[in-house]
Amino acid sequence: MCTSFKLKSHIFDNSKGDQLLVDHLTGVAEIALNTTKYNGVINNELEEVIKTIGLCHDFGKASSYFQEYLQGRYHGELKQHGEISAYFTYYMLPASWKILGFICVKRHHGNIDIDNSFFNTDNEKNLKDISEDIRKNIDELQSIYNKNLGDFFDKMKDGSLIKEVKLSYIKRALVVKKKSIKEQEEEFMWLQYLWSLLLTGDKTQLITGNTFKNKGILTDEFTGNYKNKLRKDLINKVPDIEKSPLFSIRDDIYNNTIDSISNIDLDKDRIMSINVPTGTGKTISVYGAAFRLSERLIDEKKIIPNIIYNIPFMSVIDQNYDVLEEIINLSKMDVTSDLILKHHSMSPIEYKDSEEKEYRNYDARFLVDNWQSTVITTTFVQLFNTMFKSGLNSIMHRFHKLAGSIIILDEVQAIPPKYYHIIEDLFNILCDKFNCYVITVTATKPLFLQGKELVKDNDVIFSKMNRIVFENHTENMLNLDDFKEIVVKDIEENKNKSFLIILNTVKSTLGVFGFLKEELSGTRKVIYLSTEIIPAVRLKIIKEIKNSKEKYVLVSTQLIEAGVDLDFDIVYRDIAPMDCINQSAGRANRNGVNGKGIVKIYRLIGESGKTFASYVYAGPLLEATLKILDDREKFEENELWEINNKYFSKLREVTKNKSLQDYKEYCEEIKALRLQNIRKLELIEENKNKIDVIIRYNSESEDCIKIIENSENYEEQEVVNAWRILNKYRIAVNKNDVIDMVHEIKGSNFLNKEDYDKDRGIIRRNTTCI
Known part of the structure; x- marks a missing residue:
């Protein structure tokens, strides 16, 4: 029987000293277990499962190959410890948790991509050699796990455990067919939860040594x-x-x-x-x-x-x-x-x-x-x-x-x-x-x-709201030039009113902004906002408008809609889904002290005759909105409760088939635990015509670039934060608009300050923006 522990898990270059394997394993298990207890997600079986995964995840570090690797004396492939640890975890776990535990431990370093080969060993001979080498330390390991481990090593030596793991995945495919989608989803969620606990325990044990606990002081x-x-x-x-x-x-x-x-x-x-x-x-x-x-x-x-x-x-x-x-x-x-x-x-x-x-x-x-x-x-x-x-x-x-x-x-x-x-x-x-x-x-x-x-x-609260009146002008489509004349006339006739014009594309906002800037020169302050204005400037503009009593004219894309605490007297809105129109209306007369705010809804078209809205929003959303607005020339805020309910009922009707198709595809991926396909789900779908560009805007951005260029270590906090600060100067633009203007630094696209207008965004040489 082992009387002292000698196997190590980590060797540090600092004053921490070396860490024993037993201390790391028990520390990871304890952090994972305490974390789930703090979450209130615990029962006797789950407690044993989490503890086992934590204790077994680095079992493979007990090989002499890994111990020599820690000392810098061995660099061959037999130092690998994840795979043998996964087989040991499988062996130690209750039957219903074996597969999930195997997955978690096999990839506690790196990502999980599950296919038929995942449950096969890359090199069975190497795996057996590592196992037999670890057997030499059986006394210390049996002290750690308080269990006779001879059976495990025998099953690894004759290959029976390797075959069992392979067969268990095949059997799972048969069993899962009998399960409901809810049961399949639950298995998927448990896999993510167990893996998360292991990853958190493994890294936190080395960083803080303690389980993170929330502060119970908020009331x-x-x-x-x-x-x-x-x-x-x-x-x-x-x-x-x-x-x-x-x-x-x-x-x-x-x-x-x-x-x-x-x-x-x-x-x-x-x-x-x-x-x-x-x-x-x-x-x-x-x-x-x-x-x-x-x-x-x-x-x-x-x-x-x-x-x-x-x-x-x-x-x-x-x-x-x-x-x-x-x-x-x-x-x-x-x-x-x-x-x-x-x-x-x-x-x-x-x-x-x-x-x-x-x-x-x-x-x-x-x-x-x-x-x-x-x-x-x-x-x-x-x-x-x-x-x-x-x-x-x-x-x-x-x-x-x-x-x-x-x-x-x-x-x-x-x-x-x-x-x-x-x-x-x-x-x-x-x-x-x-x-x-x-x-x-x-x-x-x-x-x-x-x-x-x-x-x-x-x-009842909705029915009491009377801050806003909506004017619906969507019966006929309107070109941008005619719209400009309508807006400028309204502004000139209402000199004491603030205006917000929310349009659907960069091209339409730039067109209206340029026109109003020229027509109202010297009489009104006209400001522009879009996703092509760098985030650092966007925030300054929003704060300026919020803290000023001046009656601004703001031309913006839909980024201004939700949650931005700005207040205007009159809002113009190009057609959008009803929930977006509602959010736009939230920028009109927010405090309800200036009579009634006005929201004017139009349906604008470009030179091609195509609506600008169609470039941004799905057809069914616009279809549902136009049907709801069809017979309403004017309506008031207190009607929104009824309108919103009708809109989402209509929306469910027109999107039902597509939603069910997407759902069925997702269920198939869940069934097979094809994590690599599940993670393709994107809340915001990537626009393949756009690229991210960082503007070399000021001294702060230039200082960050110098830090990045002069460092070879991406993990350094100074370098990581330099990249994060540069995100304040990052925008997404049509790649054809900037293809001949950008230059690359460390794999990212940059644009010189001379090619950027602080008030309008990109200075285009070739225009393809919509």
Whole structure:
């Protein structure tokens, strides 16, 4: 029997010293096990499974080949440890978990691509040689696993275990045919969860040595104090706001939401909704709901949940995070990375915990990407990557964060209808099996993830709204030149009104912007926004308009629609799906103190006679919208409840066949666990005609380029953050417009400042933009 442990898992170059294999294995198992306990996802069988996977994942490091490799004395292929560890994990697990455990461990380094060859060994002789070599350390291993392992080594030597693994996958294909799609989806979710726990345990054990635990300090008192501050500030800024019905409606919505959360059944009410008009304080209400729900889960379930706030658009995420930061600051709490975290492609890699420990380079990057924080503010893309980028090690390590969490889907209507069935299936499993709660937030509630409505009598609230009147001019199509004349005349006749013109393509916005800029020169300030304006400038423009009392004329693409807290008197909107029109209307007379805002809807065509909308939106969405608007020359905000319900009913009807086809294809991939195909699902479909270009805009961008060019180590925190800062200067453009203008640095496309206009975007030599 072994009396001391000698096998090592890691050798460090710093003062940490070497790590024993037994310490790493038990540490990984403990972190994985504690993580799932904190999530509230645990039972006796699952506890044993997670512990076994953690303890077995690096079993192969017990070979003399790997031990010599650690010392720098062996570099042959027999040092590999993942495959033999997978066979050992399979051997140790209960029958129903063997296949999943094998998959997780075989690819705990690298990505998972499952085909028929995955369950075959690449080199059976090598595998047997490694196994026989490990047998020499059987005493130490039997002490670690408290089990006689002779049978395992015998089965590896005669090849019977290798054959058993191969046959088990074939048998699985027969068994899975008898399972329902829900059972197949659950297996898929358990695979991702177990793999995520292993990846997180493996990396966290080396970085912090401890299980991350959420902070149970958030209460709805935080949001209540912030709401009261906003009230006072708004009264000071807009004294007449107290007379507006909207003022009391916002209070009613917040109080109603908190009351509802206080009374929900925590075991049954796992999907909830806040469906109220735009500009009625949804952000504060949903944070209040999440904090109150967190309090209840701590008190009643002894679970401290994390809160994942998801937003569809990058243009809004900083605004949302700023609100969260203000809520925390107002409550005299320190803003640390383990309390709140902003995660998107432009957020810097910085991680400092509440004990003032700052992590650097790979460690910081992992902790940020792993969402080791209590409240995470992120995008829909990051959330759905976490769910659907199956088999990608660099993303899926955070899947476990969805378990035991409160997931907020703000502007849920932005999810493409063809994904409704798929997403609803997986969210139902997250709620049923992984102790998750979902709160959707929208002014235009789609017909999925319906859940329990937290704002009682919200139809009555919609009926009370009278801030906006809609003018429908879509009966006939209108060319852009005629539209320009209509708009400029309206602006000249309303000198004391602010205008927002939202169009569907870059070409149409540039045409209208150029015309208005010239026609209104010296009389009105005309500003342009589109995805071709670099993000750094977009944010400045939005802040400038928000903080000024000047009556601007803003020409923008649809990026301005959802969540951007701007207020205009008159809004023009080229035809779009009804939910987008509704969001555009949310930029009109938000506070309801300037009489009535006006939203004018047109159907614009280009020189080819084709509508600009058809380049951007799917035909069925536009078809459903035009049918809803068909007999309405004018309508008011208080009719939106009825209109929205009719729209989504019509939408479900016209998209049903396509949605079912996509769903069936997805189910087939799930059945075979073809993770490499499942991860092809894209929430935002790639436009193959576009490329990303980084503008060499100012000294900050040039400094970042120098850092990147002068470094060979991509993992250095300074280099990673340089790339992330450059995302503030990154735009997507038609490749033919810039093909002769861009140059490449470290695999990315760059454009010189001389080829970029800060007010209009790309200075094109050849125009193909739509």
